Amino acid sequence: MTNSSTLSEIGLSQELLVSARNSLLGQDPPERGIILAENISLESFQNFCETEPKLPVKIRLVNGTIVAYEVTLTPHGSAVCNVNGLAHDWSKQLLGAFAEDLIVGPNSYFIADLTFRPRRLPPPPPDQACNSSGYAYPNMVVEVGYIESIQSLHELAPFYLSQYTTITIYLAIKLYPSHTHQPGEPGVSPMVAMLYQRTSQTPYIPTRIISFGDAPLHNSTVDFFINMGVPSANFTGFGRHGAPPCNAPNLPVYQLLIPADEIFHRTPSILPDIVFNLDLWEVLDRIINP
Structure with a gap:
């Protein structure tokens, strides 16, 4: 209560x-x-x-x-849990994953859906902790929007990747509610992943955007990304450049490759792979088959 x-x-x-x-x-x-x-x-x-x-x-x-x-409904929770599980398996349990409170500005405080912190990340000076816990900022933050708009998700990047934090990667995943074209037809759900990296020359603009739902993105969403200056080659997936549907695992166009050295920034940990290969079909499958 x-x-x-x-x-x-x-x-x-x-x-x-x-x-x-x-x-x-x-x-x-x-x-x-x-x-x-x-x-x-x-x-x-x-x-x-x-x-x-x-x-x-x-x-x-x-x-x-x-x-x-946001309201935490099943699609939202399914996506968060799946990304968590895939990262846990890839990292051989060297990542700590949490839903975490973060101070992201002088008067801004976010409750991130998911954060990844290497287990050997050095502690910060007391005045540079991410919250009252005293821990260092995580290296990667994940936000999933189901009710939350793509505009709102995008506007979190300047907070997460500001000079106020040491976060290196922000991954935003937008899930659109299922809809049908004709009565009696099964529903389809557009989805899109947006990767922001501190190492980019333009960290507040996604370095990769992948449309991975079982329906193409609406034209207004496509225009939203194009108008912010995302290069066409960095915006791929269903409905883009003749890409196939995201209907099976291991399809090359639906692999979101995230550099391991950015996820494990400032730690001596050695991973068997140099990238975290997030198969977006796995996320899609968990959402439509929770």
């Missing part, structure tokens, strides 16, 4: 949180989520996140504003 006194300290109520959840589950949720409270300090929000039990909606602090942005 939610602690009403803690909620009230930052201007929230259980009724407000439930209302935000209902709005996000509606037909047209806002592109950038639902504002719940403003002028909230980092300390008060951090205390809230560390003491409150599970909430009916996912929230984050963005420059002093509390935003509700």
Whole structure:
């Protein structure tokens, strides 16, 4: 049960949180989520996140504003668990994987869906820890959006890869709700993965975008990526350049290759492979067959 006194300290109520959840589950949720409270300090929000039990909606602090942005439904959880499992198997258990609270700016505090931290990552100076735990920032962060818009996911890159953190990789996966073209037909679901890397000359623009659902991306989504300046060669997958459907494992176009030296940055760990080969068919299959 939610602690009403803690909620009230930052201007929230259980009724407000439930209302935000209902709005996000509606037909047209806002592109950038639902504002719940403003002028909230980092300390008060951090205390809230560390003491409150599970909430009916996912929230984050963005420059002093509390935003509700996601509801944890089955597709969202399935994608997070699958990426976690694939990374765990690849790394031979040398990665610690968590859903983790992260300070990402002077007054911004995010609850990442999944983080990867090498087990031998050196501890940081006390004033450079990722949160009150005292741990170093993870090297990789994963966010999955089901309700959350692709615009919102994209706008997290300047926080995760800013000079305030030492995060090297941000992976965003957007899942679109299933839809049908004709009554009685099985539903199809567009999906897209976006990889952002600190080592890129333009770290806030994806270095790789792969459309991997069982339906092509909507034209507005394609335009969104093209308008941000993503080179055509870096935007591949279903509906792009004649790519085949993502309907089997190990298809070359659906392999998202993530450099191991960036995932294991600042650690002496040696891996058997130089890349983390994330087969997006595995993610798709787990979502449509949870």
